[in-house]
Amino acid sequence: xxxxxxxxxAASMEEAQHIADALVGxxxxxxxxxxxxxxxxxxxxxxxxxxxxxxxxxxxxxxxFKEIALAIEQIHSYEVPxxxxxxxxxxSIDYLSWLNDQVGTES
Numbered sequence: 001x002x003x004x005x006x007x008x009x010a011a012s013m014e015e016a017q018h019i020a021d022a023l024v025g026x027x028x029x030x031x032x033x034x035x036x037x038x039x040x041x042x043x044x045x046x047x048x049x050x051x052x053x054x055x056x057x058x059x060x061x062x063x064x065f066k067e068i069a070l071a072i073e074q075i076h077s078y079e080v081p082x083x084x085x086x087x088x089x090x091x092s093i094d095y096l097s098w099l100n101d102q103v104g105t106e107s
Contacts, residue, residue, distance in 0.1 A: 001100045002062035003088040009040060009053040011077050016054040019075055023058060028068050030102035033057040061103045062087070 006029075010016035013036055020032035035055040042049055060068060062085070069083050088096070 001096065003091060003096055003099055004060060004062045004065065004085045005088060006058040006060060006065065006068060007082060007084045007086075008056045008058065008072055008076075009038065009082050010056060011051070011053065013054050015075075015077060016056050019056055019072060020058075022071055022075060023060075023068060024102075026071065027102060027104045028064050028071060029058045029060045030099040031059050059088075059099055061100065064103055 008019065010019060013034070016034045016036075020029075020034055023029035023032055033056070035057065038053045038055045040051050040053050042051075058068065065085055072081055072083060091099075
């Protein structure tokens with residue numbers, strides 16, 4: 001199993017909760033942490049923009065990335081939602097075993 005963390009941001013707490021509920025409910029993610037109060041500064045359509053956002057930290061398996069990306073793109077209000085995956089290089093055996101059990105795929 002290759003465990004990963006996916007980062008995405010949402011426009012509101014409600015949208016972040018909807019994303020988390022969908023991913024965990026469909027067993028695409030073992031867990032999603034929702035962190036309000038993130039300030040993002042970025043270039044959008046040739047201008048510097050700023051937004052107050054909610055960060056979602058999604059724990060899952062690499063095999064699930066495409067399914068998660070599709071689910072988020074269907075739910076998300078942004079034209080281009082952030083979807084960044086990073087590998088979990090090390091983790092406790094018990095936690096990673098639990099994660100694998102939750103997303104319902106074989107190693």
